[in-house]
Amino acid sequence: MAHNFKSDVAVDWCPGCGDFGILTSITQALSELNLDPKDVIATSGIGCSGKTPHYLNIAGVHTLHGRSIPFATGIKLSNPHLKVIVPGGDGDMLGIGAGHFVAEGRRNSGLTIMIFDNEVYGLTKGQAAPTMALGEKTKSLARANVFTKVNPITLALTAGYSFVARGFSFDMKQLKEIIKTAILHEGSSVIDILQPCPTYNNINTMEWYRQRVYKLEDDKSWDPVVAPGNENQIAEKFQRAYDRGSEWGDKIPTGIFYDNRTIPSFHKRLNEFVPSYYTNPPATQIVTGSDGYTPIDVEATFSEKIIH
Amino acid sequence: MDLSLTIGGPQGGGIDTSSNMINRAFAEAGYNVFGVREYHSNIKGRHSYNHLRVKEERPRSLKYPVDILVALDPDTIFEHLEDIGEGTKIIYDKSFETSDLAQARLIMRDTSKRIKETLDSSSLPNNIKGALELAKKRGGIPMAIPFSEVVTSAISEGPASRYFNTLGSAITLSIAGLEQKFAEAAIKQVFSTKPKAVEENVKVVEAAYSYAKENGFAGKVLKVLPKMKRLLLTGNDGSAMGKLMGGLRFQTYYPITPASDESSIMEEHEHLHYLQAEKSKLKEGGVVVVQTEDEISAVTMAQGAALTGSRSSTATSGPGFSLMAEGISFAGMDEVPVVITLYQRGGPSTGLPTRNGQSDLLFAMNTGHGEFPRMVISSGDVEECVYDAMRALNYAQRYQLPVIHLIDKNLANTTDLVPDIDLKKVKVNQAIRPTQTRLSFKRYSLDTENGISEMGYFGNDVFWMTGDEHDEIGHVTEDPMVRDRQMRKRFKKLETALNEIPLEEMALLLGEKNADVTFVTWGSQKGPILDVIEDLKKEGVKANLLYLKMFEPFPTDFVEEALGKAKLIINVESNMLAQAARIVKLNTGIDIQHNILKYNGRHMTEDEILKAAKEIIGGNGKKLVEVLENGA
Numbered sequence: 001m002a003h004n005f006k007s008d009v010a011v012d013w014c015p016g017c018g019d020f021g022i023l024t025s026i027t028q029a030l031s032e033l034n035l036d037p038k039d040v041i042a043t044s045g046i047g048c049s050g051k052t053p054h055y056l057n058i059a060g061v062h063t064l065h066g067r068s069i070p071f072a073t074g075i076k077l078s079n080p081h082l083k084v085i086v087p088g089g090d091g092d093m094l095g096i097g098a099g100h101f102v103a104e105g106r107r108n109s110g111l112t113i114m115i116f117d118n119e120v121y122g123l124t125k126g127q128a129a130p131t132m133a134l135g136e137k138t139k140s141l142a143r144a145n146v147f148t149k150v151n152p153i154t155l156a157l158t159a160g161y162s163f164v165a166r167g168f169s170f171d172m173k174q175l176k177e178i179i180k181t182a183i184l185h186e187g188s189s190v191i192d193i194l195q196p197c198p199t200y201n202n203i204n205t206m207e208w209y210r211q212r213v214y215k216l217e218d219d220k221s222w223d224p225v226v227a228p229g230n231e232n233q234i235a236e237k238f239q240r241a242y243d244r245g246s247e248w249g250d251k252i253p254t255g256i257f258y259d260n261r262t263i264p265s266f267h268k269r270l271n272e273f274v275p276s277y278y279t280n281p282p283a284t285q286i287v288t289g290s291d292g293y294t295p296i297d298v299e300a301t302f303s304e305k306i307i308h
Numbered sequence: 309m310d311l312s313l314t315i316g317g318p319q320g321g322g323i324d325t326s327s328n329m330i331n332r333a334f335a336e337a338g339y340n341v342f343g344v345r346e347y348h349s350n351i352k353g354r355h356s357y358n359h360l361r362v363k364e365e366r367p368r369s370l371k372y373p374v375d376i377l378v379a380l381d382p383d384t385i386f387e388h389l390e391d392i393g394e395g396t397k398i399i400y401d402k403s404f405e406t407s408d409l410a411q412a413r414l415i416m417r418d419t420s421k422r423i424k425e426t427l428d429s430s431s432l433p434n435n436i437k438g439a440l441e442l443a444k445k446r447g448g449i450p451m452a453i454p455f456s457e458v459v460t461s462a463i464s465e466g467p468a469s470r471y472f473n474t475l476g477s478a479i480t481l482s483i484a485g486l487e488q489k490f491a492e493a494a495i496k497q498v499f500s501t502k503p504k505a506v507e508e509n510v511k512v513v514e515a516a517y518s519y520a521k522e523n524g525f526a527g528k529v530l531k532v533l534p535k536m537k538r539l540l541l542t543g544n545d546g547s548a549m550g551k552l553m554g555g556l557r558f559q560t561y562y563p564i565t566p567a568s569d570e571s572s573i574m575e576e577h578e579h580l581h582y583l584q585a586e587k588s589k590l591k592e593g594g595v596v597v598v599q600t601e602d603e604i605s606a607v608t609m610a611q612g613a614a615l616t617g618s619r620s621s622t623a624t625s626g627p628g629f630s631l632m633a634e635g636i637s638f639a640g641m642d643e644v645p646v647v648i649t650l651y652q653r654g655g656p657s658t659g660l661p662t663r664n665g666q667s668d669l670l671f672a673m674n675t676g677h678g679e680f681p682r683m684v685i686s687s688g689d690v691e692e693c694v695y696d697a698m699r700a701l702n703y704a705q706r707y708q709l710p711v712i713h714l715i716d717k718n719l720a721n722t723t724d725l726v727p728d729i730d731l732k733k734v735k736v737n738q739a740i741r742p743t744q745t746r747l748s749f750k751r752y753s754l755d756t757e758n759g760i761s762e763m764g765y766f767g768n769d770v771f772w773m774t775g776d777e778h779d780e781i782g783h784v785t786e787d788p789m790v791r792d793r794q795m796r797k798r799f800k801k802l803e804t805a806l807n808e809i810p811l812e813e814m815a816l817l818l819g820e821k822n823a824d825v826t827f828v829t830w831g832s833q834k835g836p837i838l839d840v841i842e843d844l845k846k847e848g849v850k851a852n853l854l855y856l857k858m859f860e861p862f863p864t865d866f867v868e869e870a871l872g873k874a875k876l877i878i879n880v881e882s883n884m885l886a887q888a889a890r891i892v893k894l895n896t897g898i899d900i901q902h903n904i905l906k907y908n909g910r911h912m913t914e915d916e917i918l919k920a921a922k923e924i925i926g927g928n929g930k931k932l933v934e935v936l937e938n939g940a
Contacts, residue, residue, distance in 0.1 A: 009783055038745045041766050043612070046775075054774070054783050057747075059766050061615065061642075062774035062784070063608065064634055070605035074612020074620070077596055078558050079767050082616070103601035274578050274594035283616035283767060285593040287555025288738035289586050294553040294698075298729050300581035302549060305539045307335045307497070307725070 003037045005030045007057040013048055018195030018206070019116060021169035023055055026085065026114075028172070029179040030058070040083045043072040045092035047123045049116035052087040066097030069104045072111050079283035080267045083183055085112040091121050094130040094150050105159025108187040109266035112179070115152055115190065118197035119204055126200030140200040153245030153257055156190040157238065162260040163189030164241060166253065168213050169196070170206055178256060187265045194252070209252070216244065216255030226260040234260060309339070309364050309530070311484055312371055314391060315476060316357030316940075317380025318414075319350050322473030325498060326378075327358040327723065329477045331540055333494035334362050335725055337486055338533025342367035342835075344911050345721040346940070349565070349661045354414045355383045357940065359911070362484070364533060366725070368689065368835030369914040372938055376483060377448075378476040382407035383415050385439050386423050387940040394447035398440070399479050401455035401472065409434040451525060453479060462515035463508055471512045478516030485527030488517045539726045543719035544569040546690040547649055549729070550697025551621060552580060552595060555736045556647075558613035558620040559597045560606040565662055566720040567623045567651040571597055583731075603628035607635035611644045615773070617739050617765040619701050621647035625717075626655045626668055633676045636710050640680025642773045643752070643761070643798065645704035646711070649697070652831075653717045654909040663909025664718040666831050666882040670890065672712045673860055679795070681802045683707065684860040685813075686714040688834035690724040696857070698734040699813060705739060706808075707801045708763060716882060718911040719832040742768050750780040754793050759800025806861040814863040817870050819852030825925060826874035828900060830856040830888050832911070833880050839914045840921060849925060859891055868896045878924055880904045880917060903933045910939025 005027040042053040046065035053060025119132040126140025137144040167175035182189035241258035289295035343360035361367040373393025379400040432438035459468035499505040561571035606622040614620040654660030751764040751771040772782030889900040920934035
């Protein structure tokens with residue numbers, strides 16, 4: 001029987017929360033990719049989005065606020081054969097964890113990062129998140145937001161992410177397909193997911209988004225992929241992705257902005273220095289000799305320290 | 309033979325190369341060398357020095373005054389006036405004699421002011437001539453050498469100053485009476501990959517030896533001892549080596565002094581060599597070392613790796629360790645086997661970033677919010693760094709918790725000649741993975757007597773983890789009963805550890821059982837105190853040492869017994885609050901009254917501990933705290 005990727009834990013998100021659509025899209029994507037549940041790990045941060053791993057029937061770590069990326073990177077680098085998905089909030093990824101978010105773009109270790117983007121900190125009663133626009137005043141705020149917003153798409157692009165996309169939690173068909181492509185992408189991917197918070201964000205509602213979103217792929221000439229051998233397309237496709245990624249307001253694009261398959265993953269980079277890395281990564285190495293002691297030849301490994 | 313020397317010069321001026329040469333030259337002749345490196349937080353120019361001691365048997369401490377002071381710049385003479393005593397030979401370039409203290413702009417302003425006051429109080433001019441006069445008054449013997457002339461007699465190309473370090477070292481070796489061939493052999497090792505450098509530096513060695521001979525500096529020829537194979541290691545090397553031997557395959561770090569050397573050493577040895585007998589049985593392997601964006605990432609990324617079954621660790625120093633607090637709390641809550649090697653330097657805040665300190669013990673015991681079990685261990689010499697690093701990984705795996713391994717800066721930067729690394733001293737246990745996938749695996753099973761639940765592995769098992777309190781499969785719970793049971797289960801592991809771990813890995817009583825004086829210490833004071841105990845014995849005072857290695861869990865019964873019988877207890881630490889003594893009191897109720905403390909960032913030396921101990925012993929217990937101040 002096919003594995004049920006939805007766990008039996010009762011979901012306690014608010015009725016009407018955009019997170020439900022993301023959860024369904026993830027479970028469907030995992031099912032359709034026919035992945036072995038033991039080979040997929042979810043790591044999350046803190047907040048409503050942080051609960052996602054508990055609702056998935058795969059191994060999961062509900063980590064610290066903002067730290068899901070380094071946990072995920074550790075898992076992925078120690079065992080590159082695992083798939084690691086990283087559901088997190090806009091505060092997790094672009095506020096408290098922004099340093100990790102940028103660093104992972106530089107690493108490209110093969111994580112699938114999903115930003116649950118609702119512009120508010122829901123679980124602490126609706127404070128402004130890094131994606132909320134300057135001057136916006138949702139009903140939970142005592143005064144209008146005094147920060148300008150960060151753009152997850154253009155930030156991801158400039159941080160070096162090799163796959164950058166946006167989904168909308170009420171378009172599960174498109175979101176599921178984006179997640180599938182992202183999971184199969186060798187490097188790290190970012191999916192900004194527009195996800196209305198019905199309790200605290202009375203401005204960016206489901207209706208508000210529905211009136212504005214349009215799909216990049218509806219333009220038949222849109223092709224975000226840079227395949228190996230086509231490195232000469234990078235500058236142009238990056239710029240197009242950046243321009244579309246900068247659109248916001250009356251029209252908000254969704255779909256895949258950029259899919260660059262020419263940037264070597266972190267594994268490939270590590271494998272250059274440790275040639276056994278991919279075939280015998282840290283997680284599978286035998287560290288005990290047949291007598292129960294170290295199998296390492298210390299003098300051969302540290303030969304330059306020896307004085308004869 | 310018991311030779312103490314200091315070689316000083318500008319940071320970046322080849323001081324380490326000099327020490328390496330001196331170490332290797334004496335080692336070639338069968339002698340033992342022990343040293344420590346002192347430096348500023350600076351890349352080039354400020355004063356740095358190596359303090360060394362050479363003996364037939366292995367030295368384990370350093371002492372002042374030194375027998376030879378090698379000054380590769382004028383600053384060194386000013387900085388080390390206090391290290392000069394009866395018979396100290398001061399080797400320096402004759403050209404320094406025209407230098408003024410006011411020109412020595414890179415001496416810290418306060419230090420310069422104090423040197424000025426010292427010279428003024430003896431009515432001496434504020435220049436090198438004045439400083440050398442003062443040195444003479446203190447029994448020092450200035451030995452001016454025309455550095456440039458000697459170098460150019462051997463090498464005509466390039467700036468002569470490039471070879472001053474080799475020259476100074478070679479003159480030192482000649483004064484010590486070491487035969488020239490050993491100095492040349494050392495040069496060949498130090499510059500092994502650069503044949504031209506070997507050739508040139510050997511010429512400088514020849515010129516130095518000839519000069520010393522012609523001018524009557526050369527010492528009486530030292531006897532040559534049987535040569536042995538040894539490893540020239542620092543504390544950083546020891547920890548890196550121990551980790552790799554101990555099965556570490558994933559290390560993270562963010563650059564910080566004095567911790568990052570450990571990770572750099574691992575990066576240099578990523579590719580592991582296996583013993584002949586294991587080669588056919590094991591697939592080739594290596595260690596992954598990742599430089600992270602910050603220490604928060606370092607401690608959490610290491611945990612991510614641990615969840616897949618890798619033995620995993622990170623290394624840091626005070627400021628980075630502070631950033632790791634929340635992550636360590638997670639490792640305690642979620643029972644993640646991870647080792648954090650904490651290289652202690654002078655705090656608080658940035659403090660003395662390149663200087664010694666032992667002020668993070670209480671912090672290591674309490675890092676992170678909430679109550680969770682952890683282990684805190686400490687090493688006191690280079691070999692201990694090796695074996696304790698292995699044990700730390702074993703403890704982490706066995707008890708599934710964060711293990712904090714304390715190494716002080718002094719030890720990190722100690723160089724020691726280690727006769728042998730015993731591959732059979734510490735076992736390395738392989739994590740046993742299940743052969744089948746376990747869905748909804750009870751990773752936090754409460755069905756355990758000793759608090760240890762079976763480890764689960766990502767890639768094999770499906771279970772959950774959360775920083776929240778959790779049920780047996782790792783889902784969030786706020787149930788009061790499960791909370792109580794999980795708390796008790798986690799802490800039970802510390803009791804189990806205390807029962808299982810051999811006492812000698814926790815604390816040792818070194819020296820005679822019945823003594824008049826019992827020292828208490830931890831970390832790098834071990835060696836100097838053992839030497840002080842020998843010194844006191846010669847003076848008819850019987851002393852021993854309660855040497856602490858594990859602070860959590862704490863060997864309360866043993867410590868209580870050892871200190872309960874003690875007549876006079878003197879606690880020795882490199883901090884201001886006598887932190888280990890506080891932990892002793894917390895666990896045993898024994899309040900140690902007498903402390904020898906040092907917090908100026910410099911290493912403790914045999915002579916100053918001896919002097920302070922005698923003050924306490926001779927003072928009928930009236931003087932409670934002796935604060936040590938040695939060191940430039």
